[in-house]
């Protein structure tokens with residue numbers, strides 16, 4: 303009867319896992335419903351679209367953002383994708399610029415003591431300048447442009463990538479390098495199979511650290527100097543006193559960020575660093 | 585049939601503190617190993633054993649003197665087993681085996697699998713090092729070194745991090761593997777009993793990196809630790825060691 307025992311134990315273990323997950327989703331849903339309910343009550347109490355529009359009004363705006371505005375022929379429903387894509391492309395490109403600048407700097411700093419002391423202060427300073435400064439700076443230099451925001455995003459994310467890569471390169475296991483050498487592996491193989499996999503988690507940590515920062519700076523540059531993008535839409539609607547639209551854009555932005563973080567970044571990491579779940583001390 | 589020639593080898597390290605003395609890891613040693621013999625190098629901690637292996641493997645360079653490791657006149661192929669397993673944590677066991685090989689052909693994979701099987705790790709091909717116990721990781725390290733079919737196998741205290749029981753069973757695995765393949769082996773240890781069980785010859789180093797003694801052991805392989813002849817010899821040589829006046833580091 304041992305088999306039966308095991309089966310029922312397994313079944314109940316699986317049952318609890320599924321039950322746990324269901325309970326977690328329930329809690330999540332309750333949280334959101336509660337949030338919207340409180341928002342709605344507050345908006346009834348405030349009773350002013352300009353101060354706190356109701357969830358329903360914001361939902362109308364979301365609908366307009368996606369489907370177009372029947373009372374306004376210029377808004378044909380392409381508005382979401384045009385602005386959204388503009389923001390996404392800017393941030394991604396800026397990010398690529400940041401990684402492209404930060405990674406080699408990080409390698410230099412991690413490998414070589416002299417480069418480290420030479421680069422440390424500038425990189426630290428670059429990392430402690432507020433995002434707003436970058437946003438204003440590129441506006442002053444480039445005006446309303448495409449390059450400006452991309453550069454600002456690149457500059458704000460670069461130090462995080464560089465410092466993390468330096469940390470990773472400094473921490474590459476010398477024992478593994480010696481092992482590779484004594485088995486006659488080439489420098490290229492050692493770089494590809496030892497150095498890169500050791501540094502990759504650090505690059506990712508840098509990416510995650512600077513990711514939300516990059517978005518914030520991206521939005522800031524759009525608020526000041528862009529003719530498209532989520533940030534631009536927020537500013538425009540603010541100037542038109544259209545609070546429901548402002549909140550609709552902010553809400554869409556937040557949802558997009560959550561999805562990107564939870565589903566894209568976390569998944570890539572899980573896949574790339576599968577081996578790390580078995581890492582242990584000693 | 586590798587041939588190892590070490591002549592007038594010395595290795596100095598820069599002083600650990602500013603203005604201190606240089607560290608003499610190895611001072612003028614000469615020895616030769618020729619043919620498929622199992623040679624142990626024993627000596628107290630800090631007498632330059634690891635340094636010697638690192639110089640032989642080309643990871644480190646001598647300060648003066650020379651080492652040559654040849655196979656029929658050509659540079660020999662090396663395998664190295666370290667004190668810790670030194671596996672790439674991001675690669676599976678099989679991929680770790682393949683990392684040190686030059687081709688990924690089916691034969692190459694089959695060959696790697698054969699050596700994993702010899703150390704009893706048939707079921708672990710897809711596992712990651714983090715999923716294995718310390719002893720299993722060390723066995724992968726041993727299989728990896730044997731699998732490149734080296735002319736010279738260097739082993740640096742490969743069992744010293746393991747518990748006595750695991751170490752004992754791995755020693756048996758090693759005896760098995762060695763009796764079958766008969767490589768030239770240089771095996772560093774500070775365990776005299778282990779050296780006696782495994783080797784045909786024991787080179788004893790003293791602090792400062794000088795050769796203190798050179799002992800040959802003439803017993804057939806594979807040897808079991810439980811073999812009374814091995815035990816007798818172990819007791820005898822251990823007795824000799826106790827009477828040795830190994831000079832302290834100055």
Ligand SMILES: Nc1ncnc2c1ncn2[C@@H]1O[C@H](COP(=O)(O)OP(=O)(O)OP(=O)(O)O)[C@@H](O)[C@H]1O
Pocket residue numbers: 597598607608609628629630631632633634635636774
């Ligand atoms: N990279 C290095 N830099 C400076 N000194 C070193 C270096 N490597 C080894 N030494 C010194 O050389 C001496 C010999 O070291 P080695 O590691 O060869 O000893 P060992 O015989 O292997 O000792 P153990 O049995 O403890 O492993 C020691 O005094 C050590 O401090």
Ligand SMILES: [Mg+2]
Pocket residue numbers: 633634635740
């Ligand atoms: Mg050592």
